[in-house]
Amino acid sequence: MLCAGICNTDLELQRGYYGFAGTPGHEFVGEVVDADDRMLIGRRVVGEINLNCGSCEWCTRSLGRHCPDRTVLGIVSHPGAFQEFLTLPERNLHIVPDSIPTDSAVFTEPLAAACEILEQVQIPCSSHVAVLGDGKLGLLIAQVLNVYGFRIHQFGRHPDKLRISEKAGVRTEGAPATLPTSAFDWVVEATGSADGLKQAVQMVRPRGTVILKSTQHGLVGVDTAPVIVNEVTLVGSRCGRFEPALDLLSRGLINVQDMISDRKKLADAPQAFEQAARKGTMKVLLT
Numbered sequence: 001m002l003c004a005g006i007c008n009t010d011l012e013l014q015r016g017y018y019g020f021a022g023t024p025g026h027e028f029v030g031e032v033v034d035a036d037d038r039m040l041i042g043r044r045v046v047g048e049i050n051l052n053c054g055s056c057e058w059c060t061r062s063l064g065r066h067c068p069d070r071t072v073l074g075i076v077s078h079p080g081a082f083q084e085f086l087t088l089p090e091r092n093l094h095i096v097p098d099s100i101p102t103d104s105a106v107f108t109e110p111l112a113a114a115c116e117i118l119e120q121v122q123i124p125c126s127s128h129v130a131v132l133g134d135g136k137l138g139l140l141i142a143q144v145l146n147v148y149g150f151r152i153h154q155f156g157r158h159p160d161k162l163r164i165s166e167k168a169g170v171r172t173e174g175a176p177a178t179l180p181t182s183a184f185d186w187v188v189e190a191t192g193s194a195d196g197l198k199q200a201v202q203m204v205r206p207r208g209t210v211i212l213k214s215t216q217h218g219l220v221g222v223d224t225a226p227v228i229v230n231e232v233t234l235v236g237s238r239c240g241r242f243e244p245a246l247d248l249l250s251r252g253l254i255n256v257q258d259m260i261s262d263r264k265k266l267a268d269a270p271q272a273f274e275q276a277a278r279k280g281t282m283k284v285l286l287t
């Protein structure tokens with residue numbers, strides 16, 4: 001492991017939400033020290049986090065991310081990246097182009113999750129898209145959709161965080177006293193809060209689409225009447241392929257550097273976790 005990022009999921013694992021025990025960590029850049037494919041040895045790599053069976057219906061459709069028998073690096077039954085050495089199947093690995101610095105490449109996994117939206121829904125060219133939330137994932141989503149030419153309106157409560165996507169050219173709206181109602185055909189919910197879905201449903205126009213990116217533990221109370229009456233499509237969205245994320249990073253199109261709050265040695269992981277849990281902290285990296 002060269003560098004690994006602490007994500008909100010890691011903090012939730014630590015709080016015991018998923019009954020996880022073991023070594024967490026799923027956002028990483030590593031250097032290959034051993035592999036059957038000798039070409040990989042010594043190379044700098046990132047790795048897809050789902051370890052799939054390779055032969056089921058989902059795997060044969062290149063959707064191993066949905067393999068029912070999968071384990072997940074640092075999340076489900078496979079030791080994660082917050083250690084000096086970790087293992088992954090070779091087919092999960094992607095070589096990091098030389099043009100991407102290690103502390104940018106470590107954002108490949110969350111950036112792939114942002115790119116996943118574009119694989120799931122066909123948003124017409126130059127559509128207006130609302131992005132709710134200015135956390136790490138919200139900032140990546142707003143930047144990705146902006147790069148692809150959609151007209152982004154990013155809503156969030158933290159001017160300092162919104163500045164990160166503004167610097168990459170995203171139009172931000174702050175947190176207006178009343179959010180616009182029935183205003184967008186496309187709304188991405190990435191607030192990480194229980195109210196987010198309700199707000200997104202209010203903001204979407206009839207026949208519009210809400211893309212759900214917040215992984216909420218526990219129940220989210222939402223009134224389904226407006227969803228039904230307005231014939232709103234709800235799309236759940238999780239992990240994505242790494243290729244488009246690496247492409248965006250190699251072209252320097254995503255401002256990830258300003259998202260790094262701190263870098264700490266692996267030996268100081270407990271303090272790094274404390275810091276990552278503090279309000280206002282963005283990405284804490286372990287090296």
Ligand SMILES: [Zn+2]
Pocket residue numbers: 007008009010026027110
């Ligand atoms: Zn994560």
Ligand SMILES: [Zn+2]
Pocket residue numbers: 052053054055056057058059064067068069
């Ligand atoms: Zn499978």
